[in-house]
Amino acid sequence: MRRTVAVLALALLTVAGCTGEDDEPVTLTAQRDGAYQQPASCAGLGVEAGARVRGADLATCIDDSLEAHVTGRQTLSAGQDGGVVNVTYSLGDPKGYESGGSQDFVVIGDQAWLQTEDGWVESDPDGEKEQQMAAQLADSLTGDFVVDTVSLADSGTWRVGRPQTIELRQGGTVQDAWPVSVTAPYAPDDLTRVTRHVVWLDRTLSPVKIELDATVDGSAAQSTAEMYALGEQITITAPQ
Secondary structure (H helix, E strand, C coil): CCCCHHHHHHECCEEECCCCCCCCCCEEEECECCCCCCCHHHHCCCCCCCCEEEHHHHHHHHHHHHHHHCEEEEEEECCCCCCEEEEEEECCCCCEEEEEECCCEEEECCEEEEEECCEEEECCCCCCHHHHHHHHHHHHCCHHHCCCCCHHHHCCEEEECCCEEEEECCCEEEEEEEEEEECCCECCCCCEEEEEEEEEECCCCCEEEEEEEEEECCEEEEEEEEEECCCCCEEEECCC
16 A cells, blocks of 8 residues: 555654653554545546446555545454454554454554464564564555455456445444445456455445455355544554
């Protein structure tokens, strides 16, 4: 996901490091600065019932919208029996992610903490195996963790349906949400074939829900991502 000067200007960030006091946790507080300004890439999509949009254009709108909001919360779920992960994030500088549920981790800037059977492990690229895993997590997490739009660029044509009211697990009711669905199956890689992909956009054309059905190496897979509290103040605190 692209990083721009606008994102840095929008983010209100506070990072408190452990300077002299071992019991002071690292924290990050962030929010969007002011009202949401709809990106030109979203305004130019031409969203109306029956319209068709290119996957590449939809991907750009999603990227730009999440960047403009800077912060948000997300619920990730996989199928009927899959785990649920709740994520709080900031896409500013420094970046920040905090997850809870079936997988726990915290990332603030280039530092990461990973929950293991023996407790929390802090990242260290030269440390033990689990510390190295935490360091790799800090290096790898980008805005694409929130919504992976890379594959959308080559997904072909999408069709806009009629607006509907949808319910999110934790984000409440979204009225007049636009369902934008891929019109044909596509293969983002050699092992994956996406058979159903729906992006729900709210009235501002911000992404609020993404549903995906696919086969991965011959096995069926489902996932749902829901985004809410976009642009609101969040605080991420490292474990002590």
